[in-house]
Amino acid sequence: MSSLHIRSLRDVPASAWALTTAQVRDLIASPSPTPGGGSVSVLTGTLGLALVHKGASISLKRGTEDAGRRESLLDLCYKVTAATTSLSNMVDEDSQAYQRYLAARSLPRATDAEASTRHASMQEELLRATQVPLAAATEMCRALEFAETAVALSDKHLLSDIFAGALLIRGATQAVLLTVDANVIGISDADLRDALKMERVELECVAIARGEAVAKAYTSRVSA
Numbered sequence: 022m023s024s025l026h027i028r029s030l031r032d033v034p035a036s037a038w039a040l041t042t043a044q045v046r047d048l049i050a051s052p053s054p055t056p057g058g059g060s061v062s063v064l065t066g067t068l069g070l071a072l073v074h075k076g077a078s079i080s081l082k083r084g085t086e087d088a089g090r091r092e093s094l095l096d097l098c099y100k101v102t103a104a105t106t107s108l109s110n111m112v113d114e115d116s117q118a119y120q121r122y123l124a125a126r127s128l129p130r131a132t133d134a135e136a137s138t139r140h141a142s143m144q145e146e147l148l149r150a151t152q153v154p155l156a157a158a159t160e161m162c163r164a165l166e167f168a169e170t171a172v173a174l175s176d177k178h179l180l181s182d183i184f185a186g187a188l189l190i191r192g193a194t195q196a197v198l199l200t201v202d203a204n205v206i207g208i209s210d211a212d213l214r215d216a217l218k219m220e221r222v223e224l225e226c227v228a229i230a231r232g233e234a235v236a237k238a239y240t241s242r243v244s245a
Contacts, residue, residue, distance in 0.1 A: 063157045114153050125139065151200075
């Protein structure tokens with residue numbers, strides 16, 4: 022592993038998107054607690070969605086005499102662009118949520134009042150650190166729907182890019198949910214903890230089902 026292309030961890034920009042690809046790689050490999058598995062998963066899903074947009078946008082650019090198909094591609098590109106922006110923001114949100122949790126853990130606890138304040142702050146930040154990956158997984162499940170639509174609408178020679186993107190999105194969805202597993206066990210409220218666990222299981226089921234739907238659509242088109 023090459024040395025960091027960042028002079029020190031204190032020099033790291035607030036957003037992962039302000040770094041070069043090499044800097045992102047080296048920062049992930051560094052001892053810095055962020056970006057961790059959650060942020061890296063969302064970043065991967067975002068790149069997968071970018072591949073979906075590539076397939077749809079090139080198909081649209083090449084033109085089509087089918088007005089209905091053209092309108093559907095335009096609508097798809099609009100939706101994918103919005104989803105890409107949302108996921109891009111969540112890369113940094115996940116890191117920031119975990120950093121705030123670490124800051125809460127560092128609060129003083131010498132007195133009962135301090136300990137109580139620290140516990141409340143930790144619970145608040147831990148909940149947020151669980152909600153962000155759940156929101157990202159929800160967005161990525163929608164992205165898999167977009168990928169299936171893109172497979173149906175796009176030019177055949179672009180299907181490999183779209184399906185590659187879908188595979189990244191599906192894997193990223195399941196990966197980001199591991200962050201939920203790691204965080205949710207620390208939430209004290211049993212009812213809230215169980216609700217979050219249930220949401221997590223449902224999202225993984227949706228991701229698997231939609232990923233399989235994309236694979237089926239892809240196989241059907243490339244074999245036709």
